[in-house]
Amino acid sequence: MSAAHTVLGEVAPDRLGVVAAHDHLFIRSPLLPGQELHDVADAAVRLSGFGALGGGTVVQWTPYGMGRRIAELPSLSRDLGVxxxxxxxxxxxxxYTAELLDSVxxxxxxxxxxxxxxxxGGTGVRAGLIKVAGGFHGLDAHAVSTMRAAAEANRRTGAPIAVHLELGTGALDVLDLLCGQLGVAPGSVILGHLNRSPDFTVHRLAAEAGARLAFDGPSRANHATDWRMPDALRALADAGFADRLLLGGDTVTPDTPGMSHLLRRVVPRLELTLGKGLLEQILVTNPARAYAW
Incomplete structure (x- = not known):
């Protein structure tokens, strides 16, 4: 039977509750010097705030080599009930450094x-998804090789593949590679950051291909994409793709509004456009299916 693979073990999908389908408790990158999310006490405050607002699960998309702090996650989850x-x-x-990439x-x-x-890393904590990334309007050699490895891991385990789309672009190239060439089932692919490129035609084509569509995190470039997100979700739902949709906060720097902002400000706004029933499907039912394997 399929289960969600959490840091405390397997959990029945219907026990996940309200899900932030893409977020980060810990992350670091040389591209964001001095803006690391590394402090355990800060992570606890953010996770507690999310739980107090009704949040049940946070999906941390931080991949290998970017400060996941895996050993800290079980106690945070256990202590805060999320x-x-x-x-x-x-x-x-x-x-990454060249040395790290060469090593793997x-x-x-x-x-x-x-x-x-x-x-x-010897913690016994299992990952529950595979995170990879595309480039701006395309895929470089690193992205192709990483996605090939992700496709092989998906074939051997069934774990979903979550894809960072740079500024929301390149979704169809990703699907051509993962699903068209490498044989990954479209329902195992989660396309992230689609809200950052409000191209409703691309959204529709990706949904028609069978991928899951994540609208995750406020824009850090301008506000034009943010106010288009409710209309994008509504258009996809009206076209029959409500079961494809996911939401997340994508906290990547200390000043990102993040997972609490998702429930405190974004969800009430979306409720006006989508209604409570559809919003519950997006926050509860859809991620339960997306992250079960």
Missing amino acids: HIIAATGLHQAAH RDRLAELFVTELTEGI
Whole structure:
């Protein structure tokens, strides 16, 4: 039977509750010097705030080599009563040193499978998804090799593949590679950051292909994409793709509004456009299916 693989073990999908389908408790990158999310006490405050607003599960998309702090996640989840799902995978090359990439380049699929089935770094905590990344309007050689490894890990485990789309672009290229060439079932692919490129035609084509569509995190470039998100979700729901939709906060720096903002400000706004029933499907039913394997 399919289950969500949380940091405390397998959980029945219908026990996840309200899900932030893409967020981060811990993350660091050389591209964001001085803006790391590394403090355990701060993570506890943010997770507690999310839980107090009715949140049940946070899916941390932080992949290998980016400060996941895996050993801290079980106690945070246990103490605060919020499920956490951790990720394996690899981000864009710019987020890593050349030395780190050289150390894993030839064993990516095995690394992903090990972290999904045996545990991460000797902690015994298993990952529950594979995080990879595309580029701006396309895929470079690093993205292609990483996605090939993710596809192999998906074939061997069934774990979903969550994809960072740079500024929301490249969704169809990702699907051409993962699903068209590598044989990944479209329902196992979660396309992230679609809210950052409010191209309703691309959204519709990705939904028609069978992928899951994540609208996750406020824009950090301008506000034009944010106020279009309710209309994008409504258009997809009206076209028959309500079961494809996911929401997240994507906290990546200390000043990101994040997961509490998702429930405190974004959800009430979306309720006006979508209604309570559809919003519950997006926050509860859809992620329960997306993250069960």
